Amino acid sequence: MAVSMQDVRVLASTTRTSHHTWALTFFCRPELYLQPSSIEQLQTIVRAAHQFKKTITVTGAGHSPSDITMTKDWLINLDNFNNVLSFSRHESGLFTDVRVEAGIRIYQLNAALASRGLALQNLGSISDQSIAGIISTGTHGSSAYHGLVSQQIVDITLLLASGDLLTVSPTVQPDLFRAAMLSLGKLGIITHVTIRAIPSFTIHSFQEIIDFDKLLEDWSTVWTSKEYVRVWWFPYSRKCILWRAQKSRKSLSAPRDSFYGTWLGRKLYETLLWFATRIYKRAMPAIERFVFRRQYGWESTYGLGGSEAVQNSVDGLNMDCLFRQFVNEWALPLKHGVEVLKLVDQAVTKAAESGAYYVHAPIEVRCSNCSYPDKETTPFEIIEMSGGIGAIPGNTLRPLLDYSPVVPYSFTGPISNENLTLYLNATMYRPFGRDPPIGQWYSEFEDIMAAYGGKPHWAKNFIGKSPEKTNVPTSGEMVGLASVFENWYGEDGKKYKAIREKLDPEGLLFGGKEWAIRNGII
Numbered sequence: 396m397a398v399s400m401q402d403v404r405v406l407a408s409t410t411r412t413s414h415h416t417w418a419l420t421f422f423c424r425p426e427l428y429l430q431p432s433s434i435e436q437l438q439t440i441v442r443a444a445h446q447f448k449k450t451i452t453v454t455g456a457g458h459s460p461s462d463i464t465m466t467k468d469w470l471i472n473l474d475n476f477n478n479v480l481s482f483s484r485h486e487s488g489l490f491t492d493v494r495v496e497a498g499i500r501i502y503q504l505n506a507a508l509a510s511r512g513l514a515l516q517n518l519g520s521i522s523d524q525s526i527a528g529i530i531s532t533g534t535h536g537s538s539a540y541h542g543l544v545s546q547q548i549v550d551i552t553l554l555l556a557s558g559d560l561l562t563v564s565p566t567v568q569p570d571l572f573r574a575a576m577l578s579l580g581k582l583g584i585i586t587h588v589t590i591r592a593i594p595s596f597t598i599h600s601f602q603e604i605i606d607f608d609k610l611l612e613d614w615s616t617v618w619t620s621k622e623y624v625r626v627w628w629f630p631y632s633r634k635c636i637l638w639r640a641q642k643s644r645k646s647l648s649a650p651r652d653s654f655y656g657t658w659l660g661r662k663l664y665e666t667l668l669w670f671a672t673r674i675y676k677r678a679m680p681a682i683e684r685f686v687f688r689r690q691y692g693w694e695s696t697y698g699l700g701g702s703e704a705v706q707n708s709v710d711g712l713n714m715d716c717l718f719r720q721f722v723n724e725w726a727l728p729l730k731h732g733v734e735v736l737k738l739v740d741q742a743v744t745k746a747a748e749s750g751a752y753y754v755h756a757p758i759e760v761r762c763s764n765c766s767y768p769d770k771e772t773t774p775f776e777i778i779e780m781s782g783g784i785g786a787i788p789g790n791t792l793r794p795l796l797d798y799s800p801v802v803p804y805s806f807t808g809p810i811s812n813e814n815l816t817l818y819l820n821a822t823m824y825r826p827f828g829r830d831p832p833i834g835q836w837y838s839e840f841e842d843i844m845a846a847y848g849g850k851p852h853w854a855k856n857f858i859g860k861s862p863e864k865t866n867v868p869t870s871g872e873m874v875g876l877a878s879v880f881e882n883w884y885g886e887d888g889k890k891y892k893a894i895r896e897k898l899d900p901e902g903l904l905f906g907g908k909e910w911a912i913r914n915g916i917i
């Protein structure tokens with residue numbers, strides 16, 4: 396049945412005609428910004444896109460730091476398709492599977508779960524993303540006992556380019572499920588998701604100041620010492636914050652005051668960053684040390700307990716990401732962490748000595764357990780074997796485009812660094828909208844990551860590799876992964892592309908084409 400342009404236009408947002416990343420780093424003006432609220436409306440859009448030869452791109456919260464959601468054609472946003480549909484409590488009481496419409500933001504889901512005494516087991520640094528967005532680029536948190544956030548997913552429903560709905564799971568079309576779990580928005584429109592939640596819990600955390608050298612010395616034991624562990628590295632202070640936490644039932648007790656959590660502290664910090672970006676770049680190390688002291692103190696508190704807090708699970712697992720920013724994050728085997736951090740430290744120190752570039756802090760150091768049993772395993776096997784700590788997974792299959800390294804499987808203990816993925820996250824803030832120079836820093840950073848088997852997080856501001864240049868460009872220009880895609884993603888990458896082409900032979904979902912070509916997806 397033919398669709399008129401008028402049928403489509405009524406679904407266009409009356410308030411939004413342009414689109415940009417949260418960081419205000421990429422902008423586009425799509426021909427139509429569509430906000431459907433039902434499957435029928437989505438199907439109308441898909442039919443019309445075929446008819447008018449338009450491509451479709453889907454965006455959630457626009458929190459991917461790259462231009463992955465930029466398009467000139469039709470952009471769909473599912474903010475109006477965000478209901479919680481059902482709760483299915485397992486008879487054991489250990490978990491509840493929750494069916495939602497895929498536009499729901501994680502903070503909305505958190506609230507809906509909390510009202511039922513439930514919570515998500517693992518989160519990234521924020522809860523602003525949509526559930527479809529969090530799945531589509533491989534969002535992770537920081538825990539040796541949890542995988543990507545998509546490990547919590549039980550099934551996914553896609554609206555395909557054909558206009559048909561298809562639900563996939565570890566037992567129904569598992570290969571397609573593995574493609575859908577990190578689809579980059581190019582497989583179909585994710586319309587529904589079932590996610591596994593657990594009874595709500597508090598996060599009991601200990602935050603310690605640890606010297607950088609001591610962190611490296613204790614690398615082999617730090618990551619598995621608590622269920623959730625994250626490290627913020629402050630290179631010019633030669634110190635790190637080691638945050639370690641576990642699920643608890645304790646009642647809330649507030650964390651220590653945050654200097655940059657106050658209006659004044661935040662503005663001062665941003666002004667100092669602006670000063671170092673615009674006026675006097677050599678001030679950056681002193682600024683970092685000043686802010687570190689105000690925010691955390693100075694002397695090492697490692698082994699002395701540090702500062703203790705009990706927060707609800709969302710506040711505990713999320714964090715203050717401060718200012719709009721560029722983010723370049725890579726995943727590599729955690730066992731190489733000491734060598735890699737030493738090399739990054741040398742590069743940063745040398746650059747500061749010569750004035751070549753200055754980095755912002757913290758460099759986030761995190762981990763996940765992305766080792767997979769390579770078969771669907773029941774949650775009860777996992778719980779039993781892990782002695783109760785860690786995930787009650789919604790699935791145990793590896794996404795085809797998982798950028799984490801392939802490491803020996805151990806999900807249930809004893810877990811060691813051999814089984815873990817390390818993420819290094821080089822954030823560069825944009826104080827008051829001013830771009831810092833990122834080219835040489837990101838270029839050197841990526842060379843080190845790639846030399847140790849690293850791959851970039853799909854959502855972020857990686858430069859990539861160019862066949863014409865032996866080195867990555869120091870301009871910061873994103874050249875992408877096209878030249879290395881086949882080598883880096885092997886059979887799984889081929890499988891993803893074959894599935895993609897089969898489901899969308901006409902390239903309906905090839906909005907954002909430039910990003911996809913640059914990165915070897917097309």
Ligand SMILES: Cc1cc2nc3c(=O)[nH]c(=O)nc-3n(C[C@H](O)[C@H](O)[C@H](O)COP(=O)(O)OP(=O)(O)OC[C@H]3O[C@@H](n4cnc5c(N)ncnc54)[C@H](O)[C@@H]3O)c2cc1C
Nearest residue numbers: 455456457458459519520525528531534535579580585854
């Ligand atoms: C401050 C900040 C903190 C962050 N913290 C973390 C972190 O701790 N860990 C981490 O791993 N990442 C983190 N990220 C990255 C973020 O989690 C991902 O980029 C995520 O994909 C963003 O979700 P979104 O809803 O904004 O999606 P968008 O950025 O809008 O889109 C991302 C991808 O999802 C696709 N997509 C969106 N909706 C659909 C749909 N319905 N169907 C099909 N495809 C769809 C898009 O086409 C696109 O390919 C952070 C980002 C920011 C800005």
Ligand SMILES: O=C1O[C@H](CO)C(O)=C1O
Nearest residue numbers: 520716720722759820822
């Ligand atoms: O992309 C990300 O941004 C924050 C850092 O500020 C974070 O943790 C990411 O991941």
